[in-house]
Amino acid sequence: MSTQALADVKIVEFGSYAAGPHIGKVLANFGATVVHVESKRRPDGFRLQYPPFQDGKPGINASGCFAHFNDSKLGVTVDLKNEHGLALARRLVDWGDVVIENMRPGVMARVGLGYETLARTNAGLVMLSTCNMGQTGPRADTPGFGSQLTALAGMCNLTGFPEGPPMLLYGPYIDFIASTLGASAVLAALERRRRTGQGAYIDVSQYECGLMFLAGPLFEYQRSGKIAERAGNTDPEAAPHGAYPTRNGGWMALSCWSHAEFASLCRVMGRADLADDSRYATRAGRQANAAPLDSAIAEWSEGQYAPAAATRLQAAGVHAHQVSTVADLFDDPQLAARQLWRNRPHAVFGEQACCFPAFELSETPGEITGAAPLLGEHTEKVFRELLGMSADDYAAHEAAGAFE
Amino acid sequence: MLSGCRILDATDRLGWLAGRVLADLGAEVTKVEAPGTDTAHAEWRALNVNKALVELDLERAVNRERFDALAAKSDILLATPVAGSAASPCFDYARLAAINPGLIVVAITPFGLSGPKAHWLASDIEIMAASGAMSLAGEANATPLRVSAPQSYAWTGAQAAIGALVALHHRAASGRGQLVDVSAQAAVITALSHAPAFVTITGTAPTRAGAYVTGRSVTGARFRVFWPCRDGYINFILYGGVAGRRTNEQLVAWMRASGAELGALAGIDWGKWDPTGVTQEEVDAIETPIAQFLSGVRKRQFLEEAHRREMLGYPVANVADTATDPQLAARGFWQDVAGPEGRLERHCGSFAIVDGVRAALRPGGATATFERREKQA
Numbered sequence: 003m004s005t006q007a008l009a010d011v012k013i014v015e016f017g018s019y020a021a022g023p024h025i026g027k028v029l030a031n032f033g034a035t036v037v038h039v040e041s042k043r044r045p046d047g048f049r050l051q052y053p054p055f056q057d058g059k060p061g062i063n064a065s066g067c068f069a070h071f072n073d074s075k076l077g078v079t080v081d082l083k084n085e086h087g088l089a090l091a092r093r094l095v096d097w098g099d100v101v102i103e104n105m106r107p108g109v110m111a112r113v114g115l116g117y118e119t120l121a122r123t124n125a126g127l128v129m130l131s132t133c134n135m136g137q138t139g140p141r142a143d144t145p146g147f148g149s150q151l152t153a154l155a156g157m158c159n160l161t162g163f164p165e166g167p168p169m170l171l172y173g174p175y176i177d178f179i180a181s182t183l184g185a186s187a188v189l190a191a192l193e194r195r196r197r198t199g200q201g202a203y204i205d206v207s208q209y210e211c212g213l214m215f216l217a218g219p220l221f222e223y224q225r226s227g228k229i230a231e232r233a234g235n236t237d238p239e240a241a242p243h244g245a246y247p248t249r250n251g252g253w254m255a256l257s258c259w260s261h262a263e264f265a266s267l268c269r270v271m272g273r274a275d276l277a278d279d280s281r282y283a284t285r286a287g288r289q290a291n292a293a294p295l296d297s298a299i300a301e302w303s304e305g306q307y308a309p310a311a312a313t314r315l316q317a318a319g320v321h322a323h324q325v326s327t328v329a330d331l332f333d334d335p336q337l338a339a340r341q342l343w344r345n346r347p348h349a350v351f352g353e354q355a356c357c358f359p360a361f362e363l364s365e366t367p368g369e370i371t372g373a374a375p376l377l378g379e380h381t382e383k384v385f386r387e388l389l390g391m392s393a394d395d396y397a398a399h400e401a402a403g404a405f406e
Numbered sequence: 407m408l409s410g411c412r413i414l415d416a417t418d419r420l421g422w423l424a425g426r427v428l429a430d431l432g433a434e435v436t437k438v439e440a441p442g443t444d445t446a447h448a449e450w451r452a453l454n455v456n457k458a459l460v461e462l463d464l465e466r467a468v469n470r471e472r473f474d475a476l477a478a479k480s481d482i483l484l485a486t487p488v489a490g491s492a493a494s495p496c497f498d499y500a501r502l503a504a505i506n507p508g509l510i511v512v513a514i515t516p517f518g519l520s521g522p523k524a525h526w527l528a529s530d531i532e533i534m535a536a537s538g539a540m541s542l543a544g545e546a547n548a549t550p551l552r553v554s555a556p557q558s559y560a561w562t563g564a565q566a567a568i569g570a571l572v573a574l575h576h577r578a579a580s581g582r583g584q585l586v587d588v589s590a591q592a593a594v595i596t597a598l599s600h601a602p603a604f605v606t607i608t609g610t611a612p613t614r615a616g617a618y619v620t621g622r623s624v625t626g627a628r629f630r631v632f633w634p635c636r637d638g639y640i641n642f643i644l645y646g647g648v649a650g651r652r653t654n655e656q657l658v659a660w661m662r663a664s665g666a667e668l669g670a671l672a673g674i675d676w677g678k679w680d681p682t683g684v685t686q687e688e689v690d691a692i693e694t695p696i697a698q699f700l701s702g703v704r705k706r707q708f709l710e711e712a713h714r715r716e717m718l719g720y721p722v723a724n725v726a727d728t729a730t731d732p733q734l735a736a737r738g739f740w741q742d743v744a745g746p747e748g749r750l751e752r753h754c755g756s757f758a759i760v761d762g763v764r765a766a767l768r769p770g771g772a773t774a775t776f777e778r779r780e781k782q783a
Contacts, residue, residue: 007576020599032572051647052600054607066603136759139736141713145649146720153641154709154720156728158632160554161543167617167632168639168722169551172542173599182564182596183427187758189571190407190431196578202407205759210739213728214423215560217754218449223725224740224752225448230725233554235531243531245540245550253550255535316526323532325550327541328601329611334536339521342592343602355606360562360592361569362518364499365584366576 006033007366011192014098015039015075016091016115018046020148020174021132021208022104023071024181025188028359030074032368037094037384038075038375041082042406045377046072056350062377063350069374073346073356077375078384079405082113086404090385095120097389099195100188101129106145107137117203127201128191132180136207148174148208155212160219162232169232179215180208241288242267242295245325246303253325254308256299256315264288266318270311271302348373381405407760408433411574414480415457416464416473416496419556420590421486421514422453423563428482428570429456430756432765436476438462445746453563455743455753456767465492474505481577482510482570489525499585509583510573514566518589528590530556537594542601545616561597562590619643627686630693632722633700640700640708642719644692646681649718654679656715661699669695737764744769 011034015026018040026036040046048068056064080094081087092115095101101120103110110116110131117129131137134146152158152175153168161169184206191202213220219230235244235255242264243257258264261284265277276282276298281291288295303311308324315322324330331337332355341358348354354373362368385391391399399405411433415425429435437454440463444450460476462469473496477483485497495501499511513519516528517536526532534540534552544551569586577583595602601612618628632639644654654676661668670691700708705721712719721727734740741755741764756765 007572010579011575024596028568048600054600054604056607058608066607067600070600070603135733136737138759139733141733144713145716146718147649150641150643150718150720153632153722156723156725157553157555157557158641159639159722159724161551162617167634168641169543169545169614169616170619170631171553171597172539172601172612172614175597175599178596178599179560179564182561182568183757186427186431186564186567186571187407187760189568189575190428191760193411193571193574193578194407194409194432197410202760203762205762206757207737210734210737210754211757213734213739213754214427214757215557216555216725216728217423217426217452219555219725220728220754221452221751222448223729225451230555235549235552236554237529237531240529245531245535253535253540255531255540255552257529257531259529316523319527321527321529321532323526323528323536325535325540326538327611327613328538328598329605330541331538331595331602332605336517336521336523336536336589336591340518340589340592342595351607355602357595357602358592359568360565360590360596361512361572361586361588363569363573363576363584363586365580365582366572368572 005366006368007363008032008034011035011100012098013037013100013102014094016101016103016105016110018104019048019177020071021177021181022102024178025102025130025185026075027071027073028185029188031359031370032363032366036075037098038072038077039091039094040077040079040377042079042378043081049377061350066351069348069351069354070357072374073354074371075375076380076384077378078381079378081403081406082115084403084406086399086402087406088114090399090404091115092120092123093389094384095127096124098124099126099128099192101127102188103129104132107131107133107142121201125201126195126199128188128195128204129202130184130188130204130206132184132206132208134207135209137205148177151208152176152212155209156216157212160216160230160232163234164231176208176212180206180211183211183214236289236292241285241292242299244296246296246300248303248306248308248311248324250307252308254303254306254312254322255325256320256322258320263320267315267320270315270318270320271299273298273302344370346370346373349376378405407431410434411482412436412480413482413484414438414476415484417484417486417514419449420516420559421484421563421566422449423560424484424512424514424566424570425457426453426455427564427567427757430765430767431758434458436460438464438473438476440465451745451751452753455751464496470496477502477509478506480506480509482512482574484512484514484566484570486514503583507582508577510570510577510586511583512566512570512586512588514562514588514590516590518592519587530558533558533590533594536591538598538601539594542598542612542614544614546614548616550614557597558590558594561593562588565593565596624682625685627684627689629681629689630697633697635700635708635721636702636704638705638724639722640703640705640719641722642700644681645718646679651676653717653719656717657696660711660715661695664699666699667695671695739764741767743767
């Protein structure tokens with residue numbers, strides 16, 4: 003642990019669901035000590051509200067959804083509505099370097115944990131608040147789910163065929179854009195604190211973060227008035243470019259970015275005649291005649307197994323990959339080589355397959371230090387060992403209901 | 407916040423957002439491009455604003471010394487090495503570490519620097535396919551889809567920025583740089599939310615459901631998500647529970663106030679309504695009057711009314727809707743920056759407001775040759 007890059011960083015999370023906890027998870031994987039704060043009265047909503055559950059039965063420690071975003075953390079329960087619990091929460095913040103919260107704007111201040119209050123006793127505190135719309139503005143108080151916010155940000159409008167309806171992306175897609183960008187903001191604030199001693203209050207709007215992922219189309223609209231529209235799987239700069247059916251119900255994505263690459267595809271398909279067809283001699287020609295070309299590719303691909311065909315195409319210098327199902331990700335040799343999935347023992351699941359972040363560091367490689375915590379699993383450890391509470395003090399707080 | 411942090415950005419499209427994110431957080435980012443690069447492309451402009459630009463063709467070995475001079479003065483190098491390309495020797499970590507032991511080298515590639523697919527070619531559609539994201543978008547049992555505006559490059563750049571800053575944090579303690587190896591395939595897996603947990607816990611893989619949600623009723627009933635409205639679509643879902651109760655009650659109240667036909671909605675007690683047991687017939691009966699009502703509503707009207715009534719749901723916005731959203735204007739999201747010929751360009755501003763301030767974008771894209779930059783330095 004001591005060799006990890008963020009071993010000196012202490013994070014306290016008053017977060018639930020995805021957008022807050024995912025930030026802490028990524029930083030925990032590189033050594034930060036992250037304390038996920040819940041209460042027994044109001045546990046993290048992911049624990050009970052969404053499947054999957056072990057054996058299909060909702061249970062406070064049986065949620066795969068909660069587990070996915072909270073590995074490598076310590077879990078405590080503190081009742082913020084109990085004055086002793088609130089005092090302990092403040093002590094926890096004083097111990098920490100970073101607070102992350104994703105409640106509705108104003109809620110933290112209302113319970114007595116607003117940034118100004120917390121910074122009085124922890125001047126270097128870095129606090130990040132993330133919510134749907136940001137902390138200010140005429141719609142700041144809008145409640146909402148990330149799955150629907152993805153529609154407001156524009157991704158759904160850009161998914162599907164021009165003649166059909168927009169499409170959903172899986173889960174609260176936009177939440178993870180905000181959490182990924184938010185993790186960088188926290189680290190940047192820590193860098194400034196290292197240089198200047200100054201803390202920071204960071205206001206992250208999930209909506210605005212999502213727009214960064216459509217910055218190009220938004221810029222184009224501002225520049226020329228052009229409105230980007232959904233276009234199936236086509237691309238203005240490549241042809242063919244799409245997903246094609248393969249044997250056993252699979253699919254394969256492939257794209258050609260030059261005529262030479264298209265000719266290679268045709269050779270692998272055993273259809274050298276297509277490369278010589280004048281209709282397909284240019285990208286514009288291949289786009290204009292996409293229907294017969296796609297049919298010819300599909301006629302070939304339907305007889306292929308996607309992984310083997312993609313391997314042959316790659317060997318010939320053609321962009322290709324099977325359309326992996328979520329299950330396929332656990333059999334992908336590339337992801338296995340990166341040890342993306344790392345099993346850790348869990349009291350309910352037996353083992354939890356934890357997902358490592360997308361980057362590896364050569365000197366401080368990071369690690370999954372444990373499966374997600376059970377509700378309140380580390381309450382005593384955190385307050386006794388990390389905060390130094392005496393046994394008597396801990397017992398008194400317990401008796402007063404501070405840990406409910 | 408990253409004031410004084412010097413970043414050399416030698417990425418192609420796969421890594422552009424990394425430098426943009428770090429620049430927006432205050433770093434001084436120098437973008438290296440070969441002379442003749444199409445810097446007018448919308449994606450290029452949007453993701454390379456806030457960076458200084460230096461023209462240097464890294465495919466010419468003669469320029470390596472110049473590149474090394476820039477790397478020697480940098481804290482972080484962002485690169486998208488392509489195995490076997492003429493530029494790839496520039497990014498060799500061992501070579502760069504000998505020049506500048508404190509340098510953090512962030513290598514951004516489709517599948518990572520090692521492993522059986524390390525040298526595979528992949529553009530956005532293959533990365534989206536390899537990460538599982540396409541398997542979750544599109545109609546059930548029909549063609550898997552990507553988002554028409556590439557997303558995988560953004561996911562990758564965003565993850566790369568974290569990796570760079572984790573390494574920067576370590577360098578403050580150790581004085582040493584390191585190699586950060588970013589996989590685009592792995593980066594997009596973040597977008598799958600908790601879908602992988604279904605595989606390991608229940609042995610089933612989630613699949614795409616198109617414009618509907620399923621799996622909420624034991625009868626297998628499908629619930630509509632996208633509703634045609636007067637000028638596009640609205641995303642609205644009939645939820646149960648506490649969240650759904652208020653939304654559903656408010657929708658009916660809005661319909662009633664508008665004189666809309668309520669049909670099957672009239673008799674429902676939303677406090678007791680539970681979607682887990684409803685049949686498709688019942689769903690259809692509920693959805694018919696809602697569809698009729700929403701077909702006459704405009705997107706902006708829905709946005710404002712849903713906010714006023716604290717309802718869940720949003721219009722399906724296009725870029726024109728986004729550009730005119732008062733919420734974004736009130737928060738100063740859009741920023742006007744002088745472009746190459748002095749014309750103002752409107753960009754997405756920094757993604758974060760820090761201590762009440764959204765940092766201004768610096769005028770970027772001002773081309774300098776290596777020699778001019780050195781002279782300025």
